[in-house]
Amino acid sequence: MANGPPAVELVDLRKSFGDHVVLDGLTLRVPTGGVHALLGQNGAGKTTTVRILATLTRPDSGTARVAGHDVVRQRRRVRRAISLAGQHAALDDGQTGVENLTMLARLAGLRAPAARARAAALLDRFDLADAAGRRVVTYSGGMRRRLDLAASLVGAPSVIFLDEPTTGLDPRSRQGLWEVIGELAGAGVTVLLTTQYLEEADRLADRIMVLHDGGLVAEGTALDLKRRFGAQRLELTWRDAAGLAAAARRLGDRVTHRDPARLALSVATDGTAPQVRGLLDEVDPDRHGVVRFTVREATLDDVFFTLTGRPASPEREVARV
Structure with a gap:
């Protein structure tokens, strides 16, 4: 430019x-x-x-x-x-x-x-x-x-x-x-x-x-x-709505996207095996709720949901990258 x-x-x-x-x-x-x-x-x-x-x-x-x-x-x-x-x-x-x-x-x-x-x-x-x-x-x-x-x-x-x-x-x-x-x-x-x-x-x-x-x-x-708003996403698909709701409560504001119709949610991850295993153990300790998971690169959709899904503070701090 x-x-x-x-x-x-x-x-x-x-x-x-x-x-x-x-x-x-x-x-x-x-x-x-x-x-x-x-x-x-x-x-x-x-x-x-x-x-x-x-x-x-x-x-x-x-x-x-x-x-x-x-x-x-x-x-x-x-x-x-x-x-x-x-x-x-x-x-x-x-x-x-x-x-x-x-x-x-x-x-x-x-x-x-x-x-x-x-x-x-x-x-x-x-x-x-x-x-x-x-x-x-x-x-x-x-x-x-x-x-x-x-x-x-x-x-x-x-x-x-x-x-x-x-x-x-x-x-x-x-x-x-x-x-x-x-x-x-x-x-x-x-x-x-x-x-x-x-x-x-x-x-x-x-x-x-x-x-x-x-x-x-x-x-x-x-x-x-x-990169700023999560280089990768861990997508989790659940067996039932109750398991999805429980996982969402555990993760709180770490959930980047939620799709109840697909029984799916996403959470930011660095993509390493230890962190992915740790997240799976955290949200599904009994190992009966998650039926499928995928690690993928972040998209602009993820950026958009992360930024517009949270309330703006009275004194807005712009994330410039």
Whole structure:
């Protein structure tokens, strides 16, 4: 990632809707360049954060800067530097793909010949040239998302916000969009991505930030977060619900994930034989309850459950790795 001033910087950002606190002193810094993923449960404040950064919502207090510009005092400068692709494609279904992009290029201030050239270049870049003359209403979901991303790049932004861009797409379309996002980052654009698909963050993001209860609870690379919150997991499957419940009581807050439907739970481990034997003896001293166990590497799912499954303290300490 490039050195220099951050692409995005938030300091003590707060936002409430009525009595509901959405952002509670959020502070984070996004370096210039690369893909940065913002993770969190529904209601954690991801979309609100993006809307504030895109100047669509005003914060109650704190400061937010994008490309060096304050999102409240310098809204026009922010808007010239950014683009936003939301959860739903913002396209005119009655127009063709080329008409959509040409119209947006004209609205961005390009003359007609330049607008047509810009539209053609983007359609080619996003593998939509063959569908340029078709009305958008005939496009598949994956094609619409690619066209929406192309539309967001008409103005050549330095920072692009993607709010759950692959929601509702089939696996093949998601894969295609992942490739496009990688190309954007490779071209020097700073991409801030919100997603509920943890494998998406694992695959795409140079750095991951986890929100919980309106604040930042951890940030780092995917590998660093996995190491920080347990390099391996011991997964235990129980004979019955009573044994599962008893084991959960013994382990307490060491349980990283629990799945009553599968009669399974997970606990962090270093993977060594002595520790695994010790855990098995601790939770199943009679050796009649556990029917199967597996030791595996931690995933972002484990990180997510560990971080968001515990209550946030009033004075939140961020785990930076």
